[in-house]
Amino acid sequence: MLVYSKIAFIIMGTLAIFSCKREETYVYAVNTETVAEAGVKKPNVKTNTEFISITYTDIFGATIATSKLSEMQNGYLAFGDKGILEDLIIRDLLNQNAKQIPASIGSDIKTFVVDAYKKIYNRMPNEYEIFYLEDLLKKNSGISAEMFYYALMTSNEYRQF
Amino acid sequence: MERRAFIKKAGIATAGAFVLPYILPSGRLFAATGSRKVNHVVLVMFAGGLRNLETVKQNQSNLMSTMLKDITPFSAQSGIADVLPASPLGASRLMQYGTLMKEFRFKEGPTGHYNGHITALTGRYSMADINLRSNPEYPTIFEYYRKHNDGALNTSGLNAWWISDSLGPYPALNYSSYEGYGSTYGANYMQPSALISWDGYSNFGNPKNFSVDEMQAVQKIRAFCDANFANQYAAESVGVVNSPEERQMLNDFLHELFQGASSPGYNNWGFGNKMSNDLINLYYSEKIIQKFKPELTVLNMQDVDVCHTDFTKYCNGLRKADWGVSHLWNTIENTPGMAGDTVMIVVPEHGRNLAPNTVVDAYGRPAFDHNSDATSREIFCLIVGPAGVVYQDKVLTQEYGESIDVVPTIADLLGFRDRIPSGMLTGKVLNEAIK
Numbered sequence: 001m002l003v004y005s006k007i008a009f010i011i012m013g014t015l016a017i018f019s020c021k022r023e024e025t026y027v028y029a030v031n032t033e034t035v036a037e038a039g040v041k042k043p044n045v046k047t048n049t050e051f052i053s054i055t056y057t058d059i060f061g062a063t064i065a066t067s068k069l070s071e072m073q074n075g076y077l078a079f080g081d082k083g084i085l086e087d088l089i090i091r092d093l094l095n096q097n098a099k100q101i102p103a104s105i106g107s108d109i110k111t112f113v114v115d116a117y118k119k120i121y122n123r124m125p126n127e128y129e130i131f132y133l134e135d136l137l138k139k140n141s142g143i144s145a146e147m148f149y150y151a152l153m154t155s156n157e158y159r160q161f
Numbered sequence: 162m163e164r165r166a167f168i169k170k171a172g173i174a175t176a177g178a179f180v181l182p183y184i185l186p187s188g189r190l191f192a193a194t195g196s197r198k199v200n201h202v203v204l205v206m207f208a209g210g211l212r213n214l215e216t217v218k219q220n221q222s223n224l225m226s227t228m229l230k231d232i233t234p235f236s237a238q239s240g241i242a243d244v245l246p247a248s249p250l251g252a253s254r255l256m257q258y259g260t261l262m263k264e265f266r267f268k269e270g271p272t273g274h275y276n277g278h279i280t281a282l283t284g285r286y287s288m289a290d291i292n293l294r295s296n297p298e299y300p301t302i303f304e305y306y307r308k309h310n311d312g313a314l315n316t317s318g319l320n321a322w323w324i325s326d327s328l329g330p331y332p333a334l335n336y337s338s339y340e341g342y343g344s345t346y347g348a349n350y351m352q353p354s355a356l357i358s359w360d361g362y363s364n365f366g367n368p369k370n371f372s373v374d375e376m377q378a379v380q381k382i383r384a385f386c387d388a389n390f391a392n393q394y395a396a397e398s399v400g401v402v403n404s405p406e407e408r409q410m411l412n413d414f415l416h417e418l419f420q421g422a423s424s425p426g427y428n429n430w431g432f433g434n435k436m437s438n439d440l441i442n443l444y445y446s447e448k449i450i451q452k453f454k455p456e457l458t459v460l461n462m463q464d465v466d467v468c469h470t471d472f473t474k475y476c477n478g479l480r481k482a483d484w485g486v487s488h489l490w491n492t493i494e495n496t497p498g499m500a501g502d503t504v505m506i507v508v509p510e511h512g513r514n515l516a517p518n519t520v521v522d523a524y525g526r527p528a529f530d531h532n533s534d535a536t537s538r539e540i541f542c543l544i545v546g547p548a549g550v551v552y553q554d555k556v557l558t559q560e561y562g563e564s565i566d567v568v569p570t571i572a573d574l575l576g577f578r579d580r581i582p583s584g585m586l587t588g589k590v591l592n593e594a595i596k
Contacts, residue, residue, distance in 0.1 A: 157389075
């Protein structure tokens, strides 16, 4: 009987000792992740003002002055085929020294493509786009960063948002 | 058996009789349903609001002395005394080459510039607000032409031009919002003084040039990007669209114009620094005509709208515009491909009030608005062209013709009127002028 009492005492003592352990506090957080929307949804056509001011900002990294915007809008409105004027606007801006686009593609072509997409299209390229363009740039060393940006900015996707 | 052979041969012959006329020497599969009378039409909107009193009635003497024969020969008056360069037509007057309808009418709708332009371009009177900046509700003559001119084919946009002397609502007049028409059939548009200017040159005139190889690489990247976006992009949402080959031609043309604007031969009409907006618009319209030889060209002038505040300037503007129209005709008649094969229609969009407003100019002359009184609906129309097509040296003094007749007349001249769906146009062909 005494033996049983001792065993019970030991068990109870053990439980008492372990049950006094301080409760741990867990703090949950979310890692920073870039979330890209699947596919491209840009149903809206940029207005004249939006196209000019966004293009200017994308090339110079600065906001266009109101007077400059007004000048460019007048010329833009003065021709019916907007594609021709948009091409001229982009090529004229690319011809200026103050442009803020990469001087070269660099050795990390994938990063270059991703950065260009984020800047010009305001989205991440999908895996197929990265694969195709990375491969294209690897095989065509004559393609400059300027040509790549020019191609993206004169594409149809750039006309919409 | 003989009877069967006969039927077979007769059937082939009959089929041939129907098919052969449609295989044309030009390679076109289908002839136009209507026969063309000329291959080029130029419509000059002598706009800004002109009163018949100062034009065909010559109350201030003949202010249109290159276009109209004298009732009262031009005489210099205070403030209206500029010596203009010699008439581009020499001793001839433009009206000799066609029919002048002195009592044409803008019959319905507000006498606003926008409404007047819409009416002349669509063949429909418009009740639109004068400040509305939107595409016309009904198809324009450009869309009728491009859609119906050549059967199922969409006629090249390089053959249809709208050239305006100011911006405002006018860039929107090269196509309508009408279902089944729209920008796909719109005209190429240009407002020269806003584009071929110092501002225009500084923003569009010095583009980065890529080599042919570089452009091929660029196009490869762009084609890939466009293919990924094909299901969302609507080309016509950004206006009239030309093919890549046509765009290259237009690019080259713009480059020529920018280069030309800084060359010694620029603006050599003899006006020096007195070139008006109207004359500048005519100058570049001639460049377009010489370069592309369009089948349908529409241009406007509007300097005389200064009449709201300055009647004297209105008269001076009228004289310059008159000179410019004759210069345009002279250029057409000296441009291979256009000469002898062009009809030019000159018509104001509306008139001006009989009663003056309260403004008096520096020479003591009262100013006039256009508020839809009877006088502001009185205009003229001059149609000139080859003797085989247009009645020569003819003047109609009785009321005949109205603004909505311009579109059917152009459609008739270019041979596609029968293809325009019935009910779209309510005007008539001006058969008193057109043979």
